[in-house]
Amino acid sequence: MSGQLAAVLGTGQTKHVAKRDDVSIAGLVREAADRALEDAGLTYADIDAVVIGKAPDMFEGVMMPELYLAEALGAIGKPLIRVHTAGSVGGSTAIVATHLVQAGVHERVLTVAFEKQSESNAMWALSIKIPFSQPLVAGAGGYFAPIIRGYIRKADAPLDTGFQVVLKDRLNALKNPYAHLHQPDISMEQIIESPLLWDPIRYAETCPSSDGAAAMVIGSERAADASSRPVAWIHGTAVRSEPTMGAGRDRVNPHAGRDCAKAVYAEAGITDPFREIDCAEIYVPFSWFEPMWLENLGFAEEGTGWKMVHDGTTALDGDLPINMSGGVLSSNPIGASGMIRFLEVANQVRGTAGEHQVDGARKALGHAYGGGSQFFAMWVVGKDKPK
């Protein structure tokens, strides 16, 4: 462990939907923060500092929104820190909050992440024009599709692997009242027949565009011991990045992701992640990223992650359940998506995940990535206090 102990005291999220036109951005983050405080049995007065994250400001066209959100988050007169790491930001935001507690700076920190995609056009914000490149990148799918094609070739993976991932995640989402997509009629046929948007990615294999927010209260050992609610102890945190344009960079199995996983397992005292981790929420915006990240995270040997999809290992009742909540494939308020992964695994080890609870989950991994797969953030949380 690094520094003092820290734990998740409470979590909250909004019901993720395509368009929340009943609330402003401030109303949206307030809703998640209120729920996290209520879950922790605390009030805004108990909070020492606020750490907030979201994806690039152009996604809503509101520059430095944290300034105007200070009031809604009860941060007037308190430290308010903004974190920027593209799509991984929800994870790294929670980690910054954790470090403030582990360093002994604060007793209780409120951490919040959000995106209100309906207020602008993220695809436009991602399709920038610079003189070094042709205007070809049609949003994130246009960027990631060639990498997925690379994975399929390298791993010689069956083409229906992606379909299996979507089917699993969308069925899991039916057990999660906060998930954006609830598709009770989802079927393999429906997935296969959905349009090919960015070959090899079909429409059904992509994440939705969501409005949503997530929040957690992170507290010190003293605060956690004083809490009457179940807590999730933070066993390890790690962030890593790598140069997006580096020559010889492995975009299918990025070095920074492997390093980040190694670091978080080392801090959490984990030597065999497949055996020691009970379940994980990992950032899968396009179906094929599940097998890719299983390999990157050390759960499977390189080139074999797809086998764990096909043999049911990653199903809700499998040996290593992945994305029990339905994952990013079922809800994607971009900036919040990483924090939702972290929050969901905290709830798993607290035993408060509800219908998508994994029985007896004691140790779980939350994972987020962002940009062109160059930012990674991970944490391991546990039911038991770290030794």
Added chain:
Amino acid sequence: MTAEPITGIVTPIRLDYTYTPGTSPSQFLRGMKEGRILGRRCPSCAKVYVPPRGGCPMCGVEFAEEVRVADTGTLVTFAVVNVNFANRVIDLPYVSGEVRFDGSDTTSMVLVQGIPVDQVRMGMRVKAHWLPRDEWDFTFANIDYVEPLDEPDADYESYKEFV
């Protein structure tokens, strides 16, 4: 009469900027104006970057030697884009390819034309199709697209590190 509440308004936003490319990228853009693809070699790892920035992001050292790379290359991977998006200038579906130009150690995203979409393959050998010379400017867009070369496909082992 009861008026509907106003819950939002649509206001277009824009961001205009002047791009200052710096020394290495400026040379690259000057090369493009003359129909040449100019990269730079890292003195530490010997990799050739196209387009070059100030230095090698892997080694953290300044680039040295300028290297002219060919306008022929290998299509290492690609996407078939079939989705509409703002500012799109190309008819759908189109192939957005990652091309490793011969002599370069990086890939560039380039439009692939001159072949039916369903016949595009990883490993296909391609050549740049330049805009007419009088339209050349300080931009990579002088390469309008790449088209297939009449050559056998490259062996997978020869390009897999770029996938």
